[in-house]
Amino acid sequence: MNARRRHAPLLGVLAALLAGPAPSVAQRSAADLKPVTTVEGITEYRLDNGLEVLLFPDPSKPQVTVNITYFVGSRMEGYGETGMAHLLEHMLFKGTPDHPNIPKSLNDRGAQFNGSTWYDRTNYFEVLPATGDNLAWALGLEADRMVDSRVAKKDLESEMTVVRNEMESGENDPGNVLQERVMSTAYLWHNYGNSTIGARSDVEDVPIERLQAFYHKYYQPDNAMLVLAGNFDPAKALDLVVKDFASIPRPDRSGAERIWPTYTREPTQDGERMVTLRRTGDVQMVVTLYHVPSGADPSFAALDVLAFALGDSPSGRLYKALVEPKLATNVSAYTYQLKQPGPFFAQATVRKDGDLARVRQVLDSTVTGVLQDPVTDQEVARAKAAILKSIQLSFNNSTQIAIQLSEWAAMGDWRLLFLYRDDVAKVTAADVNRVARNYLKRSNRTVGLFYPTAHPDRAQIPPAPNVDSLVKGYEGREVVAQGEAFDPSPENIDARTITFTLDNGMQVALLPKQTRGHSTVVRMRLAFGDSASLQGRVTAGEEAGSMLMRGTEAHTRQQIQDLLDSLKAQGGVGGSSNIGTGQFQTVRASLPGVIRLMGELVREPSFPDSEFATLKQQQLASIEQSRSEPMARAQTVLARHMEPWSAGTPDYAPTPTESIADINGVTLDQVRAFYHDFYGPQDGNIVVVGDFDPDSIRAVIEATFGDWKSPHPYQRIAQPFYAPPAVDTAIETPDKANAVFLAQQNLKLRDTDPDYPAMALAGYMIGGGELSSRLADRIRQKDGLSYAVGAAITGHPIDPSGRFYALAICAPQNAEKVEADFKDEMGKVLAQGFTDAEVAAAKKAYLQARKLQRAQDPSLAGALSSNLYFDRTFAYDAAFEEKIQALTTDQINQAVRRWLDLSKVTIVKAGDFASVGGGGGRP
Numbered sequence: 048m049n050a051r052r053r054h055a056p057l058l059g060v061l062a063a064l065l066a067g068p069a070p071s072v073a074q075r076s077a078a079d080l081k082p083v084t085t086v087e088g089i090t091e092y093r094l095d096n097g098l099e100v101l102l103f104p105d106p107s108k109p110q111v112t113v114n115i116t117y118f119v120g121s122r123m124e125g126y127g128e129t130g131m132a133h134l135l136e137h138m139l140f141k142g143t144p145d146h147p148n149i150p151k152s153l154n155d156r157g158a159q160f161n162g163s164t165w166y167d168r169t170n171y172f173e174v175l176p177a178t179g180d181n182l183a184w185a186l187g188l189e190a191d192r193m194v195d196s197r198v199a200k201k202d203l204e205s206e207m208t209v210v211r212n213e214m215e216s217g218e219n220d221p222g223n224v225l226q227e228r229v230m231s232t233a234y235l236w237h238n239y240g241n242s243t244i245g246a247r248s249d250v251e252d253v254p255i256e257r258l259q260a261f262y263h264k265y266y267q268p269d270n271a272m273l274v275l276a277g278n279f280d281p282a283k284a285l286d287l288v289v290k291d292f293a294s295i296p297r298p299d300r301s302g303a304e305r306i307w308p309t310y311t312r313e314p315t316q317d318g319e320r321m322v323t324l325r326r327t328g329d330v331q332m333v334v335t336l337y338h339v340p341s342g343a344d345p346s347f348a349a350l351d352v353l354a355f356a357l358g359d360s361p362s363g364r365l366y367k368a369l370v371e372p373k374l375a376t377n378v379s380a381y382t383y384q385l386k387q388p389g390p391f392f393a394q395a396t397v398r399k400d401g402d403l404a405r406v407r408q409v410l411d412s413t414v415t416g417v418l419q420d421p422v423t424d425q426e427v428a429r430a431k432a433a434i435l436k437s438i439q440l441s442f443n444n445s446t447q448i449a450i451q452l453s454e455w456a457a458m459g460d461w462r463l464l465f466l467y468r469d470d471v472a473k474v475t476a477a478d479v480n481r482v483a484r485n486y487l488k489r490s491n492r493t494v495g496l497f498y499p500t501a502h503p504d505r506a507q508i509p510p511a512p513n514v515d516s517l518v519k520g521y522e523g524r525e526v527v528a529q530g531e532a533f534d535p536s537p538e539n540i541d542a543r544t545i546t547f548t549l550d551n552g553m554q555v556a557l558l559p560k561q562t563r564g565h566s567t568v569v570r571m572r573l574a575f576g577d578s579a580s581l582q583g584r585v586t587a588g589e590e591a592g593s594m595l596m597r598g599t600e601a602h603t604r605q606q607i608q609d610l611l612d613s614l615k616a617q618g619g620v621g622g623s624s625n626i627g628t629g630q631f632q633t634v635r636a637s638l639p640g641v642i643r644l645m646g647e648l649v650r651e652p653s654f655p656d657s658e659f660a661t662l663k664q665q666q667l668a669s670i671e672q673s674r675s676e677p678m679a680r681a682q683t684v685l686a687r688h689m690e691p692w693s694a695g696t697p698d699y700a701p702t703p704t705e706s707i708a709d710i711n712g713v714t715l716d717q718v719r720a721f722y723h724d725f726y727g728p729q730d731g732n733i734v735v736v737g738d739f740d741p742d743s744i745r746a747v748i749e750a751t752f753g754d755w756k757s758p759h760p761y762q763r764i765a766q767p768f769y770a771p772p773a774v775d776t777a778i779e780t781p782d783k784a785n786a787v788f789l790a791q792q793n794l795k796l797r798d799t800d801p802d803y804p805a806m807a808l809a810g811y812m813i814g815g816g817e818l819s820s821r822l823a824d825r826i827r828q829k830d831g832l833s834y835a836v837g838a839a840i841t842g843h844p845i846d847p848s849g850r851f852y853a854l855a856i857c858a859p860q861n862a863e864k865v866e867a868d869f870k871d872e873m874g875k876v877l878a879q880g881f882t883d884a885e886v887a888a889a890k891k892a893y894l895q896a897r898k899l900q901r902a903q904d905p906s907l908a909g910a911l912s913s914n915l916y917f918d919r920t921f922a923y924d925a926a927f928e929e930k931i932q933a934l935t936t937d938q939i940n941q942a943v944r945r946w947l948d949l950s951k952v953t954i955v956k957a958g959d960f961a962s963v964g965g966g967g968g969r970p
Contacts, residue, residue, distance in 0.1 A: 097269025107530025130245015150818030157895020276449035342384030355430035443564030459514030537921035567737030573627035592622025727757030786958025796849030814838025880940030
C-alpha cells in the first residue's frame with residue numbers, strides 16, 4: 048500500500064474541508080532519524096507523526112518479534128463503551144482490504160501471534176522466522192491494521208458470539224468472578240472497577256458506528272509504540288518502519304478527537320467494604336483488596352516485596368498461617384502495576400467443608416499483622432532474590448521483553464522497567480514496613496462490611512508521579528550478553544549435539560551454543576517399572592513425584608526455593624507412576640550447581656510428614672474444584688471410553704470420586720516404598736542445551752548421576768490400538784456459562800507409517816492453525832460459535848496408537864451448532880478434499896512452525912530427550928519434513944479418506960444444557 052489513508056464518513060470529509068488543510072507529515076528517511084535514548088541495548092526513535100519505535104536487536108535466535116501497543120484499554124472507555132477496547136482487539140483480526148484473512152496469512156508464515164487488552168493498553172504481536180521478507184510483511188500488516196482495518200457490522204455480528212463465549216469462559220471460574228466483584232466494589236468511580244471484558248449489554252449492543260469512532264480515535268501513530276526485537280538489521284528495519292508508517296498522518300487532536308488524560312481519581316476509601324458471591328462451585332475463597340499507588344511510584348517495588356513476603360509458598364506468612372495448619376489449601380498476595388493507583392490483593396482458597404469465616408479472620412490478621420510484627424531483613428532478601436532473578440532471566444528472551452514493554456510503556460514510559468528493577472535492588476525492610484503502615488489499613492480494605500468509626504484512619508494514595516522526571520537522563524546498566532545466530536536445522540542440531548552414556552546406562556545429550564544472557568536449559572527423564580510391578584501403586588507413584596520438590600535430606604522446601612533463587616534458576620522436578628521428569632532454566636555460571644541440586648532432589652528426597660499432609664489437602668481441593676468443570680468432566684468421560692485401561696494401571700483415567708478415595712487412602716509409607724522400589728537411572732537421560740562448557744558439565748553429570756543404581760528393571764508399557772464403539776454423549780454441568788465439545792477417533796497409526804506425513808499435515812489443515820484452519824474458519828471465523836477451536840492427528844513412535852482429536856469451547860446453547868458445523872466441515876474434507884493452494888500454504892506454515900519450535904531451547908531440550916528415549920536423532924525430523932514437502936494434494940486426500948471415518952468418531956459434550964433447553968445429557 049502506498050499513501051496511508053483513513054476511510055472517513057462523508058460528514059467527516061466535509062468537516063475536514065471546512066476546517067482547512069489536514070496536518071502535514073514531514074517525509075524523511077530513516078537516515079534522518081536520531082535515537083531519542085538508548086538503555087541496555089534498546090534504542091528509541093520517534094517518527095514525525097508521533098509513532099514511538101523501539102529496536103532491540105538479538106541475533107541469538109532465528110526469529111523476529113513485532114509488537115505494537117496502542118495506549119487504549121478499559122480505562123479509556125466511556126459510559127456504554129465497556130469492553131470496547133477488547134472487542135476492537137478481536138475485530139482487528141478480521142482483515143483489511145490488503146490483508147483480507149489475517150489469521151491465515153500469519154499461519155501461512157509459521158507465526159506465533161496474539162493480541163491482548165488490559166486496563167491501560169492493547170497490544171498485538173507476531174513472532175516469525177527471521178527473514179527480511181517476514182519482517183517487511185509484518186510491518187506492512189501492522190501499518191495496514193492501524194489505518195484500514197475492516198471494522199464492519201457483518202464481522203461484528205459473527206465475532207459477537209466469540210467474545211460472548213470468552214466472557215462466559217471467565218464466568219465459569221468463581222475465583223475470576225469474585226475478583227471482578229471485589230474490584231467493582233473497591234472502585235466507585237475509576238474505570239479500574241470495570242472488567243476489561245466489559246458489560247454484556249455494552250458488548251452486545253454497541254453500535255458499529257461507535258466502535259468505528261473508537262478505532263479511528265485511538266488507533267493512530269501518536270498513540271502507539273512499535274517494538275522490534277530479534278534477529279534483524281537495525282538500519283534496514285528502520286527503513287522498513289519509515290516506509291510503512293511515516294506516511295500515516297499525525298491526527299488532528301482538537302475537538303472530539305482529543306485524547307484527554309484520566310483525571311478521575313478514586314476518593315480515599317472511608318471504611319471497609321464487603322461483597323458476597325453465591326454460585327455453583329466446589330471450593331470456598333476469600334479475597335481482600337487494598338488501594339496502593341500507581342506502578343510508576345518509586346515505592347511500588349517495596350509493595351511487590353511486601354506481597355512476596357505475605358503470599359509466597361512456602362515462605363510467606365499467609366502460607367504458614369493458613370496452609371500449614373490446613374485451614375486453607377492455597378494462598379497468594381500480589382499487585383496490579385498500573386498507570387493510575389491500583390490494587391494490592393491477598394486471597395485464600397478453602398475446601399468446601401472448611402471454616403471460611405475463620406480463614407478470613409486469620410488472613411486479615413496476618414496481612415495487617417506486619418504492622419505489629421514487621422517484615423524482616425531475611426524476608427526482604429528472599430523476595431528481592433526471587434523478583435530480581437525473574438527480571439534477569441526475562442532479559443535472556445528478547446521476545447518476552449518486547450511484549451513486556453507494552454505494560455511499562457502503558458504506565459508512562461518503557462524505561463520504567465529498568466527503574467523498577469533498580470528500585471527493587473534498593474528496597475530495605477524499612478521501606479517495606481513503611482508502605483505496609485501507609486496502606487494496609489482496615490478503612491482501605493475491601494472485603495465488605497461497613498463499620499461506623501468515630502475517628503477513621505484513611506490511607507492517602509499519592510497521584511501518579513511525573514514519569515518524565517523519573518526517567519530523565521536514565522542510562523541503565525550494561526547490555527545483556529548477545530548470543531550466536533544459531534541455525535535450528537535438524538542437520539546442524541545433530542552435528543553439534545554430543546551424546547554419551549554413563550556406566551549405569553543413563554544417556555546424555557549436550558548441545559552447547561552461545562545464548563542471550565548465557566542462558567541454559569537442563570532436562571532429565573526417568574522411566575520406572577513395568578506393567579506388573581506398577582499395578583495398584585499408581586497413586587503412591589504420583590505422590591512420590593509430587594513430593595520431590597518438598598524437601599531433601601540436606602534442604603527443606605524453603606531452602607530449595609532459596610537455593611534456586613540464588614542460582615538464578617527456575618523450574619522443578621516431578622513424576623508420575625511410570626515416569627520422572629525435571630527441567631530447569633538458568634545461566635552458565637549456575638549450571639553446575641543446578642545439576643547437583645537436580646541430582647539431590649531425585650536421589651535424596653526426605654518426604655516430610657507435614658509437607659505430605661499439605662500436598663494431599665491441596666490435591667483434594669483441586670479435584671473437588673474440577674467436579675463441576677465442563678472440560679474436566681468431558682475429558683474424563685472421553686478418556687475412559689477411548690482407552691481400555693483397568694483401574695490401578697498408570698494410564699487409567701479415574702473419576703474425581705475415585706481420585707479423592709485414592710489420595711485419602713495412600714500413606715506416606717507407601718509413597719516412600721514406591722520411591723525406594725523404583726527411582727533410578729534406568730532408561731533415563733539428561734539433556735543440556737545452551738551456554739556451557741561441555742567437558743566440565745560432563746564431569747558434573749558423571750559425578751552427580753554416575754554411581755546411581757536402578758532398584759528395578761524397566762519395561763515400557765505398550766499402548767495397544769483400541770477401537771471403541773462410537774458414541775455421542777452429553778454431560779450436564781449446571782450453572783456453568785461455558786460448554787465444551789470434544790471429538791476423537793483412534794487410529795492404528797505410527798509416526799513411521801507411510802501415511803503419517805500426509806495425516807499430520809491434514810490434521811494441521813483441519814485444526815492446527817492459531818485462528819485459521821478448516822474448523823477454526825468455519826466454527827469461529829464464519830459462524831462465531833467458539834472462542835477456541837482446534838484439532839490434530841498424531842501417531843506414536845512405536846505403538847499403533849494414533850488419534851484424531853478435535854476440541855471447541857462454546858456457549859451451551861451453541862453446542863449442537865458446533866457439532867453440526869464439525870460434522871459438515873469434516874464431511875467436506877472427506878468428500879471434496881483439500882485444494883492445491885491450501886496444501887501449499889499449509890506446508891510452508893507447518894514447516895516454519897516446526898523450525899520456530901526448534902529455535903526455543905526448552906522445546907529443543909524436550910525433543911532431544913524424547914529422541915534419546917526412542918533411539919532417534921533429528922535425522923528423523925529432516926526426513927519427515929522432506930516427506931511433507933514432497934506430498935501431493937492427491938496423496939493427502941487419499942490418506943485422509945483411508946483413515947478418517949465420521950461413523951467411528953466419538954463425541955462428548957459437557958455444559959449446562961438443561962437451562963437452555965437443549966443438548967440432552969446425563970448428570
